[in-house]
Amino acid sequence: MxxxxxxxxxxxxxxYDVPFLWNEENPAFSSMANAVSLLAIGFEKMIVNMIREAxxxxxxxxxxxxxxxxxxxxxxxxxxxxxxxxxxxxxxxGLQETLNEVIAEFDRLTVNTSVEYRLAYTADLEATFxxxxxxxxxxxxxxxxxxxxxxxxxxxxxFVEEVEHRSSALIxxxxxxxxxxxxxxxxxxxxxxxxxxxxxxxxxxNKHVPLEERKVDALSMFANYxxxxxxxxxxxxxxxxxxxxxxxxxxxxxxxxxxxALAGIIRSQLPKHNPDHExxxxxxxxxxxxxxxxxxxxxxxxxxxxxx
Numbered sequence: 001m002x003x004x005x006x007x008x009x010x011x012x013x014x015x016y017d018v019p020f021l022w023n024e025e026n027p028a029f030s031s032m033a034n035a036v037s038l039l040a041i042g043f044e045k046m047i048v049n050m051i052r053e054a055x056x057x058x059x060x061x062x063x064x065x066x067x068x069x070x071x072x073x074x075x076x077x078x079x080x081x082x083x084x085x086x087x088x089x090x091x092x093x094g095l096q097e098t099l100n101e102v103i104a105e106f107d108r109l110t111v112n113t114s115v116e117y118r119l120a121y122t123a124d125l126e127a128t129f130x131x132x133x134x135x136x137x138x139x140x141x142x143x144x145x146x147x148x149x150x151x152x153x154x155x156x157x158x159f160v161e162e163v164e165h166r167s168s169a170l171i172x173x174x175x176x177x178x179x180x181x182x183x184x185x186x187x188x189x190x191x192x193x194x195x196x197x198x199x200x201x202x203x204x205x206n207k208h209v210p211l212e213e214r215k216v217d218a219l220s221m222f223a224n225y226x227x228x229x230x231x232x233x234x235x236x237x238x239x240x241x242x243x244x245x246x247x248x249x250x251x252x253x254x255x256x257x258x259x260x261a262l263a264g265i266i267r268s269q270l271p272k273h274n275p276d277h278e279x280x281x282x283x284x285x286x287x288x289x290x291x292x293x294x295x296x297x298x299x300x301x302x303x304x305x306x307x308x
Contacts, residue, residue, distance in 0.1 A: 023147030042106035098204025131264025220246035
């Protein structure tokens with residue numbers, strides 16, 4: 001029996017404008033998180049279609065139940081991120097073009113790749129989430145708390161549920177494909193695609209969101225881009241479009257914690273990886289406890305302030 005719970009969440013994105021720079025103290029993280037929102041919509045649409053295609057191949061009833069709960073959680077994530085994206089599009093209509101491009105990238109995967117490849121894609125990417133999201137949730141005081149509470153609450157909910165179903169994608173992959181060698185061989189192309197999609201989103205942000213409102217070059221999260229921009233500034237004959245400052249979202253976080261997350265990402269791609277053995281963010285347990293107690297987790301930092 002699966003332990004996953006499907007929670008329907010709404011974050012009042014239609015109530016008033018949602019700023020692109022939702023955490024003014026960290027514009028680079030604001031931009032990165034917005035790119036994740038767009039990626040989530042396309043990725044989770046692919047997951048829904050993939051699970052529908054894979055279900056006839058799953059012979060273990062418990063795995064089928066896990067797959068059903070997993071895809072229903074992901075469907076809720078997609079719905080909430082669409083609401084966030086729609087709020088950004090209302091403010092910056094050109095971002096509809098960017099969202100369409102991101103979704104199209106995942107639609108092409110659905111059409112042009114095997115279900116085995118998409119199961120490996122989902123298992124490989126989802127395996128990285130626990131160490132990455134632990135880094136973020138362990139540092140929520142600077143990454144989330146200072147920001148728009150709706151956006152912060154969306155990401156905290158999404159990330160703790162990713163921790164909750166951290167083993168689901170690998171369980172499904174192992175049931176249908178069951179080859180660590182295949183999963184590892186596909187990893188380079190999978191992560192190239194992930195970075196391609198994130199880059200598409202960041203190019204769109206630079207194009208459609210004025211610099212005075214995003215405060216950073218959205219592409220600054222890519223190290224090769226930062227190096228290229230610096231080189232172009234030193235070589236005048238190379239054209240360098242100035243899209244703003246190039247800080248990194250995690251520059252202020254302890255280097256040791258960043259290295260632990262990196263080690264976790266590498267470990268997640270190795271044979272026989274078991275996400276159940278990963279260290280979990282303490283905030284996840286707090287979130288689940290508060291949710292069960294009836295706390296308004298859609299206003300994670302402000303619910304007490306607005307409660308009657």
